[in-house]
Structures are given as structure tokens and as C-alpha cells.
Amino acid sequence: MTEEYIDTDPFEMCKGCHRRSRRSQWESHYYVCPVCGKYKNVSAGYRFSLIFDNKSFKVINRGITSDDPLNFPGYKEKLRSVKERTHLNETAVAAVGKISGVKTVAVVLDSRFFMGSMSQAAGERITRAIEAADKHKLPLVIFSASGGARMQEGMFSLWQMAKTADAVEEFSRNGGLYISVLTHPTTGGVTASFATLGDITLAEPGALIGFAGPRVIEQTIGKKLPKGFQRAEYLYQHGFVDAIVERSELKKTLTKLLMLHGCKVTGGTPW
Structure with a gap:
């Protein structure tokens, strides 16, 4: 026993x-x-509960899941293990709900699932969430946290950079409001695509944000980087992010931004 x-x-x-x-x-x-x-680091569900009214939201695109397009050794077993441990079937979780009465589409990269790495399924979920916000004329909020591309999916992962960036471009061209929230860490292909294409870019205190990590950069250029390089505070001082927002103040900040940009409070359920 x-x-x-x-x-x-x-x-x-x-x-x-x-x-x-x-x-x-x-x-x-x-x-x-x-x-x-x-x-x-916190879960996607917790982030949604912080920003959506009455902790009420509907997850969308949950049927899009990761597979093993390259038959990468051991990948299926790792996917199975991570799914069991996290109760997720992909890192990108998209939902629709109301932020202070404003119907909004939000996406969270949950770092518990392969460190938020970009897979083919994650890119598809993000793209469809952006397209849903575009179709229904809703504001979009994306919380990024990623180690970059998922190496087990090779080029299938890297393709998502162009796909998500193109979806953001179309959304912006149609007048959509996109607020990007960078959390720890936001690196690699996620940084080089949709994460840094927001109309407004916020960051959590202390978050590491960049493409390559500081150790890789130091080894490449043979120089010591400035103290705090690639941290949210350093990037704020140099104009890379618009504001650093405490987690406790996030919903209040998002509400102000939505109202300033003319987003309307609607009645009824958010979906």
C-alpha cells in the first residue's frame, strides 16, 4: 500500500x-x-482572475493542442508529463471577459508549460485570439512570459513569429487597441514578434526582457553589460517600455488605459 x-x-x-x-x-x-x-510566476488562471470582473471569463481556442511535428525524440513523453502536471494542454491560454465592464480578449503565456516557449499550437492560439479581437472590435491584452521558440518543433515554432506579427499588424491597421504586458522572463522569438508590437507596453517589476540573455550577449561581444541590463527598470529608463506596473495595480491601470482609448462599457455577459 x-x-x-x-x-x-x-x-x-x-x-x-x-x-x-x-x-x-x-x-x-x-x-x-x-x-x-x-x-x-503565476498561472494563466490567476492572471485572468486578477483582471476580469468577478473572476469571470471564458477560455477560447482550448481545442488547439501541441503535437510532435518533427517526431523529436522524447517530446511526446515530455508533453504528456507537462500536461498532467499543469492541467494545461498548451502554454498560450486565451480568454474573453470584462475589465471594469469593457469586454476584452486576453492571452497569457503560462510559464509552467515548457517555460512559455512558442510552439505551433501556441502561435495558432495567439493568432486566433488576435483575429477574434479584430472581428468583434475588442481591445486585446497579452501577457508574455517565454524562453523563446520551442526547439522540439524547429521551423514550425519559428514560423509563429511571422504569423503572430502579421496578425497584430492587421489588428492595428483596423484600429484595434493592443496592450502588451511583459512579465518575467520575456525572451527569444516572443520578444522578437508579438510581445513588443503593442500600442502600449507595460512590464512587471524586475522582469527580464530581451532577445538573447545577458550571459549570451556578454560572451558574444566580450564586454560586461551595464548593471540591470534587460531588466524592466533599465528598459523603462531607456524608453523600451511605457510603464512598470505593480501586479496589485494592474487592473486599475488597464481600466484607465481602456477608458482613455474610448473603449465602451457593455451590458450582459462577456461572451
Whole structure:
């Protein structure tokens, strides 16, 4: 007879300061370390619950799932394992709901699923979400968190850069409002495509944002990078992002931006 392990530890450790705090403190601080202020990665569902009214939203495009287009060794097994662990079937999760009464399409890259890497299915989900926002004349919010392209899918992954960027271009050409929220980390092909094409670009404090990582850049150019290079605060100072927004202030900030851009409050359900 085997015993099922039940985690009864009421504490969680911060990966930044390595101090332990009660889970209730993490929850009340929006999963920001109560000791050092380091941001913890959170799930797509949690992000949706923070921005959508009454935590009410409808997930869309959930039927688009990852496969193994290149028969990459071990990929099917890894996909199966990650799906079981996260209860997701892809990193990109799209939903429609209301932000302070404004019907909005939102997409979150959930970093628990292959570190938010861009797969063929993820690119398709993002593209269809953008197209849905375009079709129904709704604002679009995308939360990016990614290590880049998913190597197990090769060119099928890299193609998503052009596809998502083209969808954003069409959306913008038709007058759509796109707010991009960069979270930790946003790197690789995601940074080089839809993540940095927003009309307004926000970032969470301390987020690493860039194409190649700082260690790769230092090794390539043979020079030491400035302190804080590629962090949200450095990029804000140099005009790469428009604002750094605390997680606790995100819904309020999104509401202000939507209202400033003339988005209308609607009645009824958001879908």
C-alpha cells in the first residue's frame, strides 16, 4: 500500500531571498515576496482572475493542442508529463471577459508549460485570439512570459513569429487597441514578434526582457553589460517600455488605459 504525499507546509520559499513566508502572506501580496519583493510566476488562471470582473471569463481556442511535428525524440513523453502536471494542454491560454465592464480578449503565456516557449499550437492560439479581437472590435491584452521558440518543433515554432506579427499588424491597421504586458522572463522569438508590437507596453517589476540573455550577449561581444541590463527598470529608463506596473495595480491601470482609448462599457455577459 502506498501513501499519497500531501503538502501540509503552510510556508513557501522565495527564489530571490530564500526566505520562507506563509502562503496566506504570498496570496495577500499577489504572489510577490513579502520580504524582498521578488515577483513569483503565476498561472494563466490567476492572471485572468486578477483582471476580469468577478473572476469571470471564458477560455477560447482550448481545442488547439501541441503535437510532435518533427517526431523529436522524447517530446511526446515530455508533453504528456507537462500536461498532467499543469492541467494545461498548451502554454498560450486565451480568454474573453470584462475589465471594469469593457469586454476584452486576453492571452497569457503560462510559464509552467515548457517555460512559455512558442510552439505551433501556441502561435495558432495567439493568432486566433488576435483575429477574434479584430472581428468583434475588442481591445486585446497579452501577457508574455517565454524562453523563446520551442526547439522540439524547429521551423514550425519559428514560423509563429511571422504569423503572430502579421496578425497584430492587421489588428492595428483596423484600429484595434493592443496592450502588451511583459512579465518575467520575456525572451527569444516572443520578444522578437508579438510581445513588443503593442500600442502600449507595460512590464512587471524586475522582469527580464530581451532577445538573447545577458550571459549570451556578454560572451558574444566580450564586454560586461551595464548593471540591470534587460531588466524592466533599465528598459523603462531607456524608453523600451511605457510603464512598470505593480501586479496589485494592474487592473486599475488597464481600466484607465481602456477608458482613455474610448473603449465602451457593455451590458450582459462577456461572451
